[in-house]
Amino acid sequence: MKLAPGNGPETGSATALRGSQDSWLRRNRQTLAPLLFLAPGVIFFLFYVIFPILQSFNLSFYRWDGLGDPQFIGMENYRELMDDRAFEVSLWNNLKWLLLYLLAIPAGLFIALFLNQTVTGIRLYKSLFFFPFVISQVVVGLVFSWFYDPTFGLLNQVLGWVGLGPLNVLGDPTLVTYGIIAAGLWPQTAYCMILYLTGLNAVDPEQVEAARLDGAKGAKMLWYVIIPQLRPATFVAFVVTIIGALRSFDLISIMTNGGPFGSSRVLSFYMFEKALSEYGFRMGYGAAIAVVLFLIMLCFIAYFLWSMYQDDKGGR
Secondary structure, eight states, X not given: OOOOTTOSHHHHHHHHHHHHHHHHHHHTHHHHHHHHHHHHHHHHHIIIIIHHHHHHHHHTTEEOOSSSOOEEOXXXXXXXXXXXXXXXXHHHHHHHHHHHHTTHHHHHHHHHHXXXXXXXTHHHHHHHHHHHHHSOHHHHHHHHHHHHOTTTOHHHHHHHHTTOOOOOGGGOTTTHHHXXXXXXXXXXXXXXXXXXXXXXXXXXXXXXXXXXXXXXXXXXXXIIIXXXXXXXXXXXXXXXXXXXXXXXXXXXXXXXXXOSTTTTOOHHHHHHHHHTSTTOOOHHHHHHHHHHHHHHHHHHHHHHHHHHHHHHHHHO
């Protein structure tokens, strides 16, 4: 006797298999859906972030000019860094950037507290304080280069009004780094201000009212009620500010090009000089500088992540 089409044992097993697959997909739909949405971003992150980081670590053990065959030299690039005066200057300048750039966080907080008030013309004030955030770092560098100019700059015009002589900020090796940091603080403060304005919108008004009933006001209200609720915004501001300080490149390139006499270099700019500029084409040495910069950045980020984890763990 012939079996009817579709009723054979093979067809029945295939149908059962499809049914089991459908039931497995149905059971795990809530797990698979977010994974599928995350997959493109994870793939791009692995390919464009993680893989280049690993490639930089590997390249730092080679001597390579970017054209010929790489020559394995082990830790020689890192040993050379220890005796490199220009690397030492760049590292110290990065530390200055780290310490002084953090001033953007309290400055952004106090500006946000001012802009969070209901006063006449507050929209105009918000626009003026928001303006530095939307302009390019190249524009910021050019504006401050004109501001510091010893012949027609506004800074020296003001100093002349009070009887002080002209000051060549960008031409003085002792002042140039601080002048560039001041230029970088302008847009960075605006960014921190935006973060805190967003955080202030999430402050619980009931806690504020309860604190007022208990007699808290002014600095006590700010320290014990407002700032604890702004902790997520503060965390993001710290991370973004530290990363911005460590990867500072464009302002230095526009305002001084590392001068005078290399006194305004930072690690990212020195890495560019050694690896890609007309002075270098030492890809392995530049990769070693990049590895040092990455490890410094990783230490700070790991510390803040650990602090946030401990806070969340203690709050449960």
